[in-house]
Amino acid sequence: MGESQPPRRIYSAHREKQRRHILATAQTLFDQHGIERVTVADIIAASALMRSTIYQYFSNKDEMIWALVQQILEHGNAVRQQILENPPGSVLATIAAIFTHLGNELVANPARVRFMAQFDALYAHDWSAEQLLALEAHVFPQALAPTLAALGRAGIADGSLHPDLDPALALHSALNAAIALQRRLASLGERVEQEYGQPIERLFADACRMLLRGLQAP
Numbered sequence: 643m644g645e646s647q648p649p650r651r652i653y654s655a656h657r658e659k660q661r662r663h664i665l666a667t668a669q670t671l672f673d674q675h676g677i678e679r680v681t682v683a684d685i686i687a688a689s690a691l692m693r694s695t696i697y698q699y700f701s702n703k704d705e706m707i708w709a710l711v712q713q714i715l716e717h718g719n720a721v722r723q724q725i726l727e728n729p730p731g732s733v734l735a736t737i738a739a740i741f742t743h744l745g746n747e748l749v750a751n752p753a754r755v756r757f758m759a760q761f762d763a764l765y766a767h768d769w770s771a772e773q774l775l776a777l778e779a780h781v782f783p784q785a786l787a788p789t790l791a792a793l794g795r796a797g798i799a800d801g802s803l804h805p806d807l808d809p810a811l812a813l814h815s816a817l818n819a820a821i822a823l824q825r826r827l828a829s830l831g832e833r834v835e836q837e838y839g840q841p842i843e844r845l846f847a848d849a850c851r852m853l854l855r856g857l858q859a860p
Contacts, residue, residue, distance in 0.1 A: 664699055741850040797813075820853060
């Protein structure tokens with residue numbers, strides 16, 4: 643029994659490597675050509691894998707899209723949990739750290755951010771809220787809304803957040819605004835820089851600074 647474990651682990655690792663290769667190929671094509679223009683046949687050709695191999699992992703393009711969304715949500719949740727478990731100080735400083743992570747993603751992984759912007763557009767008319775909520779329930783150990791509400795109450799209690807803020811609304815609104823801007827800037831990239839004469843990371847950082855000022859206690 644024990645002798646079969648190493649080959650089984652090797653096989654599992656091989657399958658996971660192939661799955662990641664398929665998703666990486668799909669994400670690259672989605673970024674280059676747009677999700678709606680890319681077909682499964684395109685992904686098969688670019689991956690250099692057999693059609694039958696692809697279909698062992700994903701039965702259609704939608705499954706690939708949602709698998710990529712899950713990967714990105716898991717990555718973001720891991721970073722957010724690390725910040726929440728090891729806060730840099732006050733709640734306001736914690737929110738600033740989350741915004742800093744979003745800014746780092748904008749610079750270091752713009753293709754990933756652009757993918758989520760494309761996903762948002764498709765999600766708006768192709769899929770239901772129940773699908774995304776089910777995925778979030780799977781990825782997040784704790785629901786995001788009550789976590790942010792608790793963080794808001796803690797920030798009012800520690801004196802770093804404005805006492806007039808609605809804890810159930812304020813941080814959710816600020817985070818949604820930051821994410822929306824991050825995805826817009828990643829999608830438009832150089833066009834925004836040409837239009838406003840500033841790099842996207844500076845525009846994002848300054849917008850986050852204004853959001854934090856709106857949250858900050860007087």
